[in-house]
Amino acid sequence: MMERIHAMVASAPTALERRAYRNAVDAAVRILDRLAVIEPDADTLRKCERALTQVEDALRSLPTLPEDVEAPAHAPGNPRFNPAERGLVPAFAIDAGDTGQLVGRVQFSPRFGGTASVHGGALSLFFDDALGMVANGSVTGGVARTAFLRIDYRSLAPLDVELHCRVWIEAVDGRKRFIRGELCHGDRLVAEAEGLWVAPRTR
Numbered sequence: 001m002m003e004r005i006h007a008m009v010a011s012a013p014t015a016l017e018r019r020a021y022r023n024a025v026d027a028a029v030r031i032l033d034r035l036a037v038i039e040p041d042a043d044t045l046r047k048c049e050r051a052l053t054q055v056e057d058a059l060r061s062l063p064t065l066p067e068d069v070e071a072p073a074h075a076p077g078n079p080r081f082n083p084a085e086r087g088l089v090p091a092f093a094i095d096a097g098d099t100g101q102l103v104g105r106v107q108f109s110p111r112f113g114g115t116a117s118v119h120g121g122a123l124s125l126f127f128d129d130a131l132g133m134v135a136n137g138s139v140t141g142g143v144a145r146t147a148f149l150r151i152d153y154r155s156l157a158p159l160d161v162e163l164h165c166r167v168w169i170e171a172v173d174g175r176k177r178f179i180r181g182e183l184c185h186g187d188r189l190v191a192e193a194e195g196l197w198v199a200p201r202t203r
């Protein structure tokens with residue numbers, strides 16, 4: 001019976017499960033976004049905590065994925081949901097892309113920031129994901145891990161505003177994939193990133 005559950009949960013989710021999952025995560029992150037901007041009221045927040053604990057209990061009734069599942073985060077057959085689906089990073093709307101670059105838009109909601117601008121760590125999280133997509137894309141093939149990621153913060157990134165991002169392969173040298181990216185608000189450069197992704201040794 002345990003093996004059957006293991007096999008079931010390790011397969012890729014169906015379209016219905018994927019939609020239901022995304023809707024549940026959307027609801028959860030809307031709560032975090034709301035919590036980021038409200039003036040607190042202890043009574044209301046205590047009621048919210050009780051209701052959220054019931055939600056958590058419902059989720060605890062589901063089996064968990066086995067820990068040894070390893071697949072590229074965005075691979076279609078991955079039984080795990082990708083970082084944006086899990087609410088870990090804001091969704092990156094891809095407008096154009098070929099084998100070596102991506103162009104798209106991203107908007108950071110209030111949970112990713114302080115009062116008016118995006119948290120530097122959230123920008124770094126986003127770049128790791130966006131550059132990682134290109135590092136693990138069709139030019140390079142296979143899985144590669146982030147070895148380093150350098151961010152230059154050039155100007156404040158506003159919250160709740162559409163930002164434009166471009167990511168491209170700078171160089172490939174054996175197992176090493178050097179990737180760069182930039183994020184702009186209109187014509188203004190917000191941040192630049194460069195990173196190295198290293199593919200595993202082949203025996």
Ligand SMILES: CCCCCCCCCCCC(=O)SCCNC(=O)CCNC(=O)[C@H](O)C(C)(C)COP(=O)(O)OP(=O)(O)OC[C@H]1O[C@@H](n2cnc3c(N)ncnc32)[C@H](O)[C@@H]1OP(=O)(O)O
Pocket residue numbers: 072073074075128129130132133134136137138144145146147148174175176196198199200201
């Ligand atoms: C469509 C699908 C989308 C899929 C989209 C997926 C998106 C998500 C992507 C997110 C990925 C992550 O965040 S992964 C999580 C964060 N990263 C990690 O946890 C990685 C932890 N680190 C490691 O596992 C390891 O250090 C590795 C794999 C990075 C490298 O180890 P290794 O394989 O043993 O390689 P090693 O021999 O050390 O180095 C190989 C070469 O790289 C160089 N090198 C290694 N590290 C560095 C470094 N920090 N800075 C400079 N150079 C380095 C070495 O000098 C060497 O150069 P030379 O002498 O050959 O010239």
